[in-house]
Amino acid sequence: MLRILEELGRYFLLLKKVFSKPEKPSIYYKQTMQELVYLGLNSVIIVAIISFFMGAVITLQTAYNTENPIYPTYLIGLGCRDSIILEFSSTIVALILAGKVGSNIASEIGTMRVTEQIDALETMGVNSASYLILPKIIATLLFNPFLTLMSIIIGILGGWIAGTSAGVITSEDFIYGIQYAFIPYYITYSLIKTLFFAFIITSVSAYQGYYVEGGSLEVGRASTKAVVRSSLLILLFNVILTQLLLS
Amino acid sequence: MIRVNNLNKSFGDARVLTDITVTFEPGITNLIIGRSGSGKTVLLKSIVGLHDIDSGEIWYDDVLFNKLDFEGKKKIRREIGMLFQGSALFDSLTVEQNVRFPLDMFTEMTQEEKIDRVNFCLKRVNIINANKLFPSELSGGMKKRVAIARAISLNPKYLFCDEPNSGLDPITAILIDELIKEITEEYQMTTIINTHDMNSVMKIGEKIVFIHEGLKCWEGSKNEILNTDCSTLNDFVFANALAKKLKSGS
Numbered sequence: 001m002l003r004i005l006e007e008l009g010r011y012f013l014l015l016k017k018v019f020s021k022p023e024k025p026s027i028y029y030k031q032t033m034q035e036l037v038y039l040g041l042n043s044v045i046i047v048a049i050i051s052f053f054m055g056a057v058i059t060l061q062t063a064y065n066t067e068n069p070i071y072p073t074y075l076i077g078l079g080c081r082d083s084i085i086l087e088f089s090s091t092i093v094a095l096i097l098a099g100k101v102g103s104n105i106a107s108e109i110g111t112m113r114v115t116e117q118i119d120a121l122e123t124m125g126v127n128s129a130s131y132l133i134l135p136k137i138i139a140t141l142l143f144n145p146f147l148t149l150m151s152i153i154i155g156i157l158g159g160w161i162a163g164t165s166a167g168v169i170t171s172e173d174f175i176y177g178i179q180y181a182f183i184p185y186y187i188t189y190s191l192i193k194t195l196f197f198a199f200i201i202t203s204v205s206a207y208q209g210y211y212v213e214g215g216s217l218e219v220g221r222a223s224t225k226a227v228v229r230s231s232l233l234i235l236l237f238n239v240i241l242t243q244l245l246l247s
Numbered sequence: 248m249i250r251v252n253n254l255n256k257s258f259g260d261a262r263v264l265t266d267i268t269v270t271f272e273p274g275i276t277n278l279i280i281g282r283s284g285s286g287k288t289v290l291l292k293s294i295v296g297l298h299d300i301d302s303g304e305i306w307y308d309d310v311l312f313n314k315l316d317f318e319g320k321k322k323i324r325r326e327i328g329m330l331f332q333g334s335a336l337f338d339s340l341t342v343e344q345n346v347r348f349p350l351d352m353f354t355e356m357t358q359e360e361k362i363d364r365v366n367f368c369l370k371r372v373n374i375i376n377a378n379k380l381f382p383s384e385l386s387g388g389m390k391k392r393v394a395i396a397r398a399i400s401l402n403p404k405y406l407f408c409d410e411p412n413s414g415l416d417p418i419t420a421i422l423i424d425e426l427i428k429e430i431t432e433e434y435q436m437t438t439i440i441n442t443h444d445m446n447s448v449m450k451i452g453e454k455i456v457f458i459h460e461g462l463k464c465w466e467g468s469k470n471e472i473l474n475t476d477c478s479t480l481n482d483f484v485f486a487n488a489l490a491k492k493l494k495s496g497s
């Protein structure tokens with residue numbers, strides 16, 4: 001228990017250092033642009049592929065589990081839409097990004113720690129926490145909402161293609177279904193969750209990397225820890241946010 | 248000039264440095280020597296403020312460094328160049344960007360001025376035609392040179408080198424030592440070098456401080472080091488068989 005409190009304290013102290021005044025905004029801008037490519041654009045393809053197939057599977061599952069004449073088939077489209085918007089494109093995509101981006105950040109920063117690159121920044125008088133972590137946080141906060149929107153669109157597209165080509169639903173019914181009783185607030189809800197999750201992934205993983213002690217073995221451990229901890233926090237905050245935003 | 252007074256440093260219960268008092272003069276190569284684990288790196292990192300010390304004073308000329316706040320330390324740090332044991336070049340930046348980094352961060356120079364300065368520093372350490380290479384493409388000796396170039400890019404008053412020739416072959420090691428000595432004299436920097444290499448000691452040991460288990464046991468110059476009655480120092484100096492033979496023969 002004491003250890004948890006100690007770690008929490010260290011985590012918030014790090015955040016305080018991260019959000020202190022940048023020494024040269026132009027350099028931070030440049031870094032952020034790079035991180036947008038590195039952490040954002042590089043995740044587009046994986047998110048697209050996963051979203052497509054998940055959309056497809058969700059549609060087929062819904063169809064086979066509701067094979068009952070009393071349910072109108074357009075409900076399949078509706079079910080696909082809502083599961084994608086509410087849970088899949090925010091939470092599941094965040095879990096996948098925790099694996100990809102989180103381990104990446106932890107190992108990058110961890111390696112910089114054990115090879116004394118962070119010490120080098122500090123001796124030069126650079127606020128290393130801010131220089132290394134702030135651009136990553138900003139980049140993921142900016143970019144992940146686009147990933148979520150993209151995931152929603154591709155997921156629904158995947159559902160439509162799978163549903164119609166497997167013959168479980170007609171194109172008209174599916175399109176009617178995804179428009180039926182649409183609640184725009186669900187999108188907002190999904191994007192708010194995405195922002196929280198993006199912050200969790202980046203800051204928790206950066207924290208794990210920043211305080212590595214030892215060598216490459218410890219960097220590996222930190223990167224595993226980053227994935228596990230950010231995933232658990234995502235699941236926890238998913239419950240909390242759902243309760244706060246949808247109840 | 249850098250002065251350390253009664254410095255104590257421990258990690259938790261483990262005492263690493265005990266009551267170190269020492270002065271480092273500008274324009275000469277000051278060496279901190281001692282066995283692995285004796286506390287050299289911790290001493291150097293304490294002096295630059297990477298470790299908080301338990302008690303004592305660290306003076307940079309007439310500034311009491313360890314009592315400064317972050318902003319105050321930052322000012323002194325602009326005048327510090329540091330060479331780390333593993334070079335600590337930024338992996339994601341090219342050679343040129345590494346040397347440019349402090350200029351980008353802390354100066355208002357124009358692009359051309361920066362490029363001139365980078366090329367000047369790289370030439371000073373004999374790195375030519377490698378501007379676009381990444382650290383992973385360099386040999387150990389080249390990395391050290393680039394790290395030296397980066398350390399001197401802002402014309403520092405103080406230069407710290409942690410085991411500058413560890414992991415290098417003997418010939419390259421001597422070249423790096425000599426380069427540091429030349430630069431120190433040229434710019435009259437206060438240079439502190441950590442080493443456990445007796446070749447370096449005999450070559451560039453103008454002032455030598457011997458640390459053993461966190462205590463300063465001896466200080467002097469390379470001319471005095473062979474004839475001391477400090478037994479732990481003798482064990483260190485004459486650790487290898489050839490040196491021992493020479494000593495007993497003489």
Ligand SMILES: Nc1ncnc2c1ncn2[C@@H]1O[C@H](COP(=O)(O)OP(=O)(O)O)[C@@H](O)[C@H]1O
Nearest residue numbers: 258261263281282283284285286287288289290
């Ligand atoms: N961050 C740290 N935390 C705890 N102990 C440390 C730390 N850094 C160094 N030490 C300990 O301090 C002692 C001196 O280490 P160091 O200064 O690296 O030796 P060296 O003379 O080889 O450079 C060693 O016993 C080491 O285990």
Ligand SMILES: [Mg+2]
Nearest residue numbers: 287288409410
């Ligand atoms: Mg050392």
